[in-house]
Amino acid sequence: MSAFEALRIANSSLGSHQVWLDALANNIANANTVRPTDEDAFQATYVVLDQVEQGGVKVTGFEASDAEGRMVYDPANPVADENGMVRAPDMDMSDQMSELIMAQRGFQASVQTTKHAQDTYSAAIQIGAK
Template identity: 65%
Template structure:
């Protein structure tokens, strides 16, 4: 492992976790979107991540959840069909918030590794003076 590998690897973690946080923010903002039963439901963004050859991590894809969503009985909603149903996204706030906590912790860990690496490299430079 080279002298700056820790910074590179932690930087890739920061980028992946930032993308995950962005997707989760988009999902959470739309978790209560309701459409009529003849329209597609909001599709949540689902990230997949994988290892890079150099030891880092990267987003390997962004899939979308089902456009079918789930039918919810809301007879008073203006978009309800004749039977009182509307279409909601196939996700819930609880799972999105749980993922948000994981993404935040991963981002914080990558940021801390970056700080430690910078401090270590700074100390090594001072020793060399």
């Protein structure tokens, strides 16, 4: 694999991991968002990635969690219905945090690959300069 190819693949990975990180940040920021029972719950966004034929990955779409969410008893909440219920997102914070760690590690690995490819180019330029 050439250094150019390594850079192209790492770039596709960096972009995809950045989209994944952005979606996870939005999910985590809205984990405690509640809505009235007559509205849809906040829907977590899940990034769908696919392998590129020439190597690398790309974002091919997004999936959303269930709009029904889960009903939570919170009578002190200003949006609670007459029974004290609110609609909360149906997502597991531990899953979101686990995915966040995976996305961060993937992003870091892509950065390292980019650095190694740059070092390879720098070494090649130094050989030609002498």
